[in-house]
Amino acid sequence: MSATPANIPTCLFCGDTKTTFTCFEDAVFNNKTFQYLKCCNCDLIYVYPSPTDEDLMKMYPVEYQGAFTEKGTGRYTTLFKQIRDLGTFKTVLDYGCGGGRFVVEAIDEKYEVVGAEYNPALVANLKSAFPSASFQTINDLFASQQKFDIIFLSNVVEHLTQPKETMLQLMQHLNDNGIFVLEGPVENNFNLTLLTRKTLFFIRKYLFHKKAYHTPTHLLYSNRKNQEQLFKDVGLTTLFYTVDESNWPFPSALSECKSTMQKLMYYIATFSVKMSKHFSFWGNNFTYIGKKTTR
Secondary structure, three states, rough: OOOOOOOOOOOOOOOOEEEEEOOOOOEEEEOOOEEEEEEEEOOEEEEEEEOOOOHHHHHHHHHHHOOOOOOOOOOOOHHHHHHHHHHHOOOOEEEEOOOOOHHHHHOOOOOOEEEEEEHHHHHHHHHHHHHEEEEEEEHHHHHHOOEEEEEEEEHHHHHHHHHHHHHHHHHHOEEEEEEEEEEOOOOOOHHHHHHHHHHHHHHHHOOOOOOOOOOOOEEEOOHHHHHHHHHHHEEEEEEEEEEEEOOOOOOHHHHHOOOOOHHHHHHHHHHHHHHOOOOOOOOOEEEEEEEEEEO
């Protein structure tokens, strides 16, 4: 079987080549135009063409992560309890560890922590900021034989140019009794905020022929169904999966609103969050725990 030609869009989740255009505006970045295409098979929305290494270095400079986390906030207390209920685990890989938010709390929970990041300069800064953990580049991680009890990804999947291939690589670094823990956005999962955004984007793109001049850092917009199928395809069995909702990307407080339009967005998002309490499938954030499928 011949490989798919490089100039044909290939779905980042299922590999299908049948696509359709979306309401999301083309993004102009680094003197290139990136389109948002939807897979006709699994409904994943993804950026095309895939960013090059040069694009990625410009998308994710060291300052992209912001300030490092200095101390734990208790954000992951419930998650750590769920993990402890599943077994005894000692080692953690935080893949795409960013500013160290999870690293700090995992250290507090007495785990042995390794953080991995794409940018070598960021890795050097992380080593200085968190001497109680180990850090390495993603290339060094994949060149090693290290294995972990827990592999954690927070707000990472949506940034991956090859999510399925990356997950399969990470599976090689998971101990047989280990677990994957993931969280982040599901930006094409139904809610009222998404419906509002798509309406606004449609008007801008097709009536006013607008393009977006921004960094397309989120390379894919998933939903619950196609995301969980991805995890199954790479060899994981779901232990826990939940979707909830926040006001993001609309304002989370009325005090943040500087215009009538922003106030309207705030009220729409707030109402959508309230409605999500009545529908388990309705939301824009997910938390997932899975283990290797036994055959």
